[in-house]
Amino acid sequence: MTHDHDLVLRPTTAQTEAALNPPTRRPATTPHGGASCHVTTGRNGGDLVVETLAGLGATTVFGLPGQHALGMFDALRRSDLRYVGLRVENNAGFAADAYGRITGEAAPLLLSTGPGALTSLAALQEAAAASAPVLAISSQVPTAGLGGGRHGYLHELPDQAASFRGVVKSVHTVRTQSQIPSAIAQAWKSALTVPHGPVWVEIPQDVLLAETRLPVVTAMDATPDELPPRPELTAVAAHLLSRADRPAIIAGGGVVRSDASGKLLALAEKLNAPVVTTFGGKGAFPWEHPLSLQSWLEDRHTTDLLEDADVLLVVGSGLGELSSNYHTFKPRGRVVQIEADLGKLESNHPALGIHADARLALQALLETVEAREDEGAPQRVRTLLSKVAERIASQDLTLEQEVLASVRRALPAGSPSFWDMTILAYWAWSAFDAQAPNTMHSAQGAGGLGYGFPAALGAAAADPTRPVLAVSGDGGALYSVAELATARQYGLDVTWLIVDDGGYGILREYMTDAFGQATATELVRPDYVALAESFGVPGVRTTPETLEADLAKALAEPGPSVVVLPALLRMFAPTHLS
Numbered sequence: 001m002t003h004d005h006d007l008v009l010r011p012t013t014a015q016t017e018a019a020l021n022p023p024t025r026r027p028a029t030t031p032h033g034g035a036s037c038h039v040t041t042g043r044n045g046g047d048l049v050v051e052t053l054a055g056l057g058a059t060t061v062f063g064l065p066g067q068h069a070l071g072m073f074d075a076l077r078r079s080d081l082r083y084v085g086l087r088v089e090n091n092a093g094f095a096a097d098a099y100g101r102i103t104g105e106a107a108p109l110l111l112s113t114g115p116g117a118l119t120s121l122a123a124l125q126e127a128a129a130a131s132a133p134v135l136a137i138s139s140q141v142p143t144a145g146l147g148g149g150r151h152g153y154l155h156e157l158p159d160q161a162a163s164f165r166g167v168v169k170s171v172h173t174v175r176t177q178s179q180i181p182s183a184i185a186q187a188w189k190s191a192l193t194v195p196h197g198p199v200w201v202e203i204p205q206d207v208l209l210a211e212t213r214l215p216v217v218t219a220m221d222a223t224p225d226e227l228p229p230r231p232e233l234t235a236v237a238a239h240l241l242s243r244a245d246r247p248a249i250i251a252g253g254g255v256v257r258s259d260a261s262g263k264l265l266a267l268a269e270k271l272n273a274p275v276v277t278t279f280g281g282k283g284a285f286p287w288e289h290p291l292s293l294q295s296w297l298e299d300r301h302t303t304d305l306l307e308d309a310d311v312l313l314v315v316g317s318g319l320g321e322l323s324s325n326y327h328t329f330k331p332r333g334r335v336v337q338i339e340a341d342l343g344k345l346e347s348n349h350p351a352l353g354i355h356a357d358a359r360l361a362l363q364a365l366l367e368t369v370e371a372r373e374d375e376g377a378p379q380r381v382r383t384l385l386s387k388v389a390e391r392i393a394s395q396d397l398t399l400e401q402e403v404l405a406s407v408r409r410a411l412p413a414g415s416p417s418f419w420d421m422t423i424l425a426y427w428a429w430s431a432f433d434a435q436a437p438n439t440m441h442s443a444q445g446a447g448g449l450g451y452g453f454p455a456a457l458g459a460a461a462a463d464p465t466r467p468v469l470a471v472s473g474d475g476g477a478l479y480s481v482a483e484l485a486t487a488r489q490y491g492l493d494v495t496w497l498i499v500d501d502g503g504y505g506i507l508r509e510y511m512t513d514a515f516g517q518a519t520a521t522e523l524v525r526p527d528y529v530a531l532a533e534s535f536g537v538p539g540v541r542t543t544p545e546t547l548e549a550d551l552a553k554a555l556a557e558p559g560p561s562v563v564v565l566p567a568l569l570r571m572f573a574p575t576h577l578s
Contacts, residue, residue, distance in 0.1 A: 051217035058106070060081065061110055062085075062093075064085060089117075101257075102416065110138075134198035136168070138160070141204065174202065194224070227360065238369040246309050247273040248293075248305065249275040249315065251277045252280055253280030255315055265289075283434035305380065312336070318345075322429075324348065326576040337353050338354045397572055416459050429444065449475065454483050470496045474499070493558055502568075503521045505568070532561075539561070543565070544565070
C-alpha cells in the first residue's frame with residue numbers, strides 16, 4: 001500500500017518563491033498571552049505544524065484549543081486540514097485512537113498545555129495498549145519555562161513530557177521553529193512503525209506564535225520501517241508446525257492491525273489447525289469456519305484444548321491476562337510466538353520468539369510449512385464449541401444472549417462497532433461475531449471507562465459511508481455525554497446504545513461475589529432520551545423485545561442517535577476461579 005507520505009514531492013518554482021517570501025503583516029496583540037502577548041497574522045510556528053501534517057498525508061485532526069496552543073489552531077484556518085473538535089481532551093484522544101484503528105494512519109491530536117495535555121493520558125494509554133497510531137501534539141509553556149525552572153507560567157509543570165514517557169512510544173520536545181517539521185516527521189514514523197502506537201510532541205507557546213520566515217513545508221518523507229522475521233526462526237517454526245500432531249493457533253490484534261487475516265486463514269487451512277481469536281483480534285478469522293474456535297478464551301474448555309496442543313502458534317498477542325484466561329493457561333507443548341512488540345515477546349511463556357510484523361511472518365510460514373492432513377481437527381472444534389454452549393446454557397442467561405444477538409442482526413455487515421467497559425461488551429468479547437477484521441473495537445487494552453461513544457465519533461469521521469455503533473453502560477455513558485454536542489455539530493453517523501442498569505453493573509457483580517454486597521456502584525443518572533433530545537439528537541427508549549427493530553431503524557437514519565435499553569444483564573460465570 002502506498003500512502004501520501006511514501007512520496008517525496010518537490011515544490012514548484014512558484015511554491016518556492018512564495019515560501020521564501022511569505023506575506024508579512026503587522027503584529028496584533030491578544031490579552032492573557034502568557035510570557036508573550038504578541039502574535040502575528042502572517043505565518044507562524046503553528047503554520048509549520050499544520051503544513052508538516054498535510055505534507056505527511058494527514059487530512060483530519062482532532063483536539064481542543066487552549067491558550068498556549070492558539071498558534072496551532074489559528075494555523076488550521078489557513079490549511080485544508082479538517083478539524084473535529086471534541087469537548088473533553090480524553091474523548092478527543094479516544095476519537096483519534098479510533099480514527100487510527102480504522103484508517104491505519106497516524107491520527108493527529110492537538111492539545112494545550114498542562115491540564116489539557118494531562119487529561120488525554122487515559123486515552124493515550126488505551127492507544128498504547130491497543131497499538132493505535134495517534135500523533136499527539138501539545139503546546140508547552142514558553143521556552144524560558146522549560147527545564148523545571150518554576151517561572152510560574154499558567155499550566156506550568158516541572159517536566160510535562162515525563163508524564164507521557166511511560167505511556168507513549170516516543171516523546172519529542174521542540175525548542176525552535178526549525179525543529180518542528182523534523183520532530184513531527186520523526187513522531188509520525190514512530191507512530192506507524194510496528195507496533196503502532198501513540199507518540200507525543202510538545203512545542204512551546206512562543207515558538208508556535210512567533211512569525212516564521214522558514215519556507216512553507218511541502219512534503220515530508222517519514223516512511224515507517226518494516227519488521228521482517230529472521231528466516232532461521234521461521235524455518236524452525238515451519239518445521240515444528242509441519243510435524244505437529246495437534247497444532248493450534250491463537251490470533252491476536254496484531255493480525256488485524258497488519259491486515260494479515262487472509263494469510264492466517266490460508267495457513268490455518270494448510271495446517272488444519274484450529275484458531276481462536278483474542279478479544280483484540282476479533283474478526284481475524286471467520287467465525288463460522290470449521291476450524292474456528294471463535295473467541296471463548298474465558299472458558300476452561302478452550303483453555304484445555306489450547307494446553308493440549310503440541311505446537312501452539314501465537315500471532316500478534318502477548319498472552320496477557322484476558323488472552324490467557326487470567327493467567328490460568330499453562331501450555332504443555334511447544335509455543336511459537338510472533339509479536340511486533342519486543343516487550344511482549346516471551347513475556348508470559350517460554351517460546352520460540354519471532355520479533356516481526358504478523359503479515360510478514362505469516363507470509364514466510366506460508367511459503368515454508370508443509371500441508372498437514374488432520375480429519376479430526378474440525379471435530380475437535382465442534383466438540384469444544386458444544387461444551388461451551390452447554391456451559392452457558394446451564395446458567396439461565398437467555399436475556400443476555402438475545403440482546404447480543406439483536407445487536408448483531410441490527411448492525412449492518414461491515415459497519416464498525418465500539419464497545420465501552422460494560423457487561424454487554426464483556427459478552428461481545430467472547431460471543432459476538434465481528435464478521436470482518438477491523439470492525440469490532442473495545443477498550444479492553446487499558447480498560448478505562450468512556451471509550452465507546454467518542455471512539456465511534458472518530459470512526460465516523462474516518463469513514464462517513466457507513467453507520468457506526470457505540471455501546472456503553474450508563475456509568476460509562478456519563479463520561480461521554482458532552483460529546484453529544486460534537487456528534488450534532490458535525491453530523492456524525494453514530495448510533496449510541498446505552499444499556500441502563502442503574503450503576504456500574506460489572507463492579508456490582510464483582511463486589512457482590514467477593515464481599516456479599518456492593519458499595520459505591522449505584523448511580524443517579526439522567527433521562528438519557530431527554531438528554532439526547534436536548535442536544536438535538538433523536539433518542540428512543542427500547543426493550544429487549546423491540547431492541548433489534550429500534551436499533552436497526554436508528555442505524556438506518558443518517559446522523560447521530562441514541563437508543564436506551566433499561567436492562568439488568570448478568571455475566572456468565574468465570575472458569576478461572578475454579
